[in-house]
Amino acid sequence: MRSLVPILLVTFGVACTAKDSGTAKTDTTSTTASSSTETAIRSTETAVAPEVNPPGDIPDSQAFVKYTNTPGGYQLEVPEGWARTENGADVTFVSKYDGVKVHITSASSAPTAASAQANEVKQLQSQSHAVTISGVSVVNLPAGKAVVIKYTSNSDADPVTNKRVRLDNQTYLYYKNGKEAQLTVWAPLGADNIDQWNRMAKSFRWL
Numbered sequence: 001m002r003s004l005v006p007i008l009l010v011t012f013g014v015a016c017t018a019k020d021s022g023t024a025k026t027d028t029t030s031t032t033a034s035s036s037t038e039t040a041i042r043s044t045e046t047a048v049a050p051e052v053n054p055p056g057d058i059p060d061s062q063a064f065v066k067y068t069n070t071p072g073g074y075q076l077e078v079p080e081g082w083a084r085t086e087n088g089a090d091v092t093f094v095s096k097y098d099g100v101k102v103h104i105t106s107a108s109s110a111p112t113a114a115s116a117q118a119n120e121v122k123q124l125q126s127q128s129h130a131v132t133i134s135g136v137s138v139v140n141l142p143a144g145k146a147v148v149i150k151y152t153s154n155s156d157a158d159p160v161t162n163k164r165v166r167l168d169n170q171t172y173l174y175y176k177n178g179k180e181a182q183l184t185v186w187a188p189l190g191a192d193n194i195d196q197w198n199r200m201a202k203s204f205r206w207l
Helices: 113-118 120-127 194-203
Strands: 064-069 074-079 083-087 090-095 098-106 129-141 144-154 166-176 179-188
Touching: 064 090, 064 194, 074 090, 074 098, 074 194, 113 120, 113 129, 113 144, 120 129, 120 144, 120 166, 129 166, 166 194, 179 194
Parallel strands: none
Antiparallel strands: 064 074, 083 090, 090 098, 098 179, 129 144, 144 166, 166 179
């Protein structure tokens, strides 16, 4: 079973001028949704109310830089200046309430919408806070076919204020040669973050 590392960071929204469906797509392909995965699935923890005015949109002028992880064998574009934490093949970038992380795990085969529903979704529900799954679908990206899981969750409590915020999350599952990369992006629910998330998802490449 593939594992998902729970999101431990409170995040903020992404600003962008154009809005779309929220799932990255290439110019010539579109997302294919699994017909059996769109029903929300909730955990036992109570979801906190979304922020009325989600904090900290990323400006449209935000610069991106290419990040390469040699142990994990991948690269992607990330916002310049975000705080980076590396742990071998895994990496996390955060800036206030916004974040992106990549976790590498072994896998015997490429993920499908059905396998993600049976495995990664259950991991998310057991390891994260008040998870509500809104969709599991297949998308064609420059790195190949990927599965994207859309969900909301509570953040970890702020160590100073003990406050939690409601997060919007997307986890992309990429596969190559027995390895699965789990790219997760997150921000406060209601923030405008689609363009930046799509850019990062489309920029992922195996080395």
